[in-house]
Amino acid sequence: MTDYRRLRVALLGAGAVGSQVASLLRRHGDELADRAGATLELVGIAVRDLDAPRETDLPKELFTTDAESLIVGADIVIELMGGIEPARTYLLQAINSGADVVTANKALLATHGPEIFDAADQVGAQVYYEAAAAGAIPIIRPLRDSLAGDRVQRIMGIVNGTTNYILDRMDKEGAEFADVLADAQALGYAEADPTADVEGYDAAQKAAILASLAFHTAVPLDAVHREGITRIDKAMMDAARHAGYVVKLLAVCERIADNGGAAGEAISVRVYPALVDSEHPLATVHGANNAVFVQAEAAGNLMFYGAGAGGVQTASAVLGDVVSAARRHIAGGVGVGESTRANLPVVDIGRVTTRYQITLEVDDQAGVLATVAGILSDGRVSIATVEQTVAGEDADIARLVIGTHKAREQDLSETVERLAASGVVERVVSVLRVEGD
């Protein structure tokens, strides 16, 4: 066996991901050493509770509740505790003591990323976070390295497995949101408190991370427009299917060529349920899987697909980072900092243009369609398709499903308000964006 230099690896957290990382690190130690060019010595694992039951069989003597002491002298620190504090303090301590750090903590990076990256820059350390967006799927390194010579135009990601699982089952089974959510909770696909997933907070954190990388701009979390899936019901799913679409919770990160008349480019970062053409590659992403569809100027369309979560799957991405950190440590030199030079402004959702599908219940009388068309045209919303059907039992009410050409979000929402107040529209059933052309 080659006599490699030993690198001290400290692990913070031994939950779903951490326990798998520790186990794989020990099981495949020799192979990883050959790939890294260094022996990765797991020197300890910090947890909250030494007596908590663990998924994997790890020697008791590795465990400690003293994370601070464990970090001292470590070459690589892997943070898999989650949450903001004390994870932030420990990562900063690790960076300032000369370690390279690996983290899967999207919540921390989306809120304190610049602080952590600046700290690493100051000392020439590197922060690795492949597992922080879309779990096992390699997407951080492709954006950071493989596409560094290209210009990313747009990313559309299904980056939250829980919501994709719920929407997929609603679509396949014709079920209602609340029923599928309850079932998903019973099966362990959704948390007891599902807010972070179903309201789009988790996807927004990942969108901020992906957009920052893709557009070389520090995107703060509060610049990400966020809507969840709780208002999606069976009727919307049926209407979407009928029109040749599926509903997906998308994280859309987009370069906007003309910054609303101001000089230069801008970006838009948004999370919402959107209609995706059933022929689009993202429509084929089923169950709890994730996928990230990247459109780049020279490379064209790329799609990255796989498991967006899961302990052992996520551990794969973490260990890839550990090997990269070890190679860098052996090679020496300063880390490659985050590229934020482009510093593009993030536009408000009102300035974004997309296509829409508007579903209205209207009085079934002569001239109503002309009135609706007139209001849309006055509001600079151009109609692409209209379908009229009977709405339920009531023969006096017709249902109009209007597909629009690209329109500005602000124009669209003002126009929908005018439609609602027009006297001919009984009810605005739904307004959904159409993404993916």
Ligand code: NAP
């Ligand atoms: P988890 O199962 O909740 O495990 C957290 C671990 O951190 C536990 O071992 C816990 O100790 C330890 N811990 C928490 N607070 C601590 C503290 N103050 N001091 C010392 N140890 C502390 O979390 P997870 O699911 O493995 O997730 C870890 C990270 O990976 C999170 O940032 C998460 O967002 C990210 N991630 C997870 C997945 C996934 O599928 N689970 C996917 C992608 C990214 P005890 O065991 O003693 O309680």
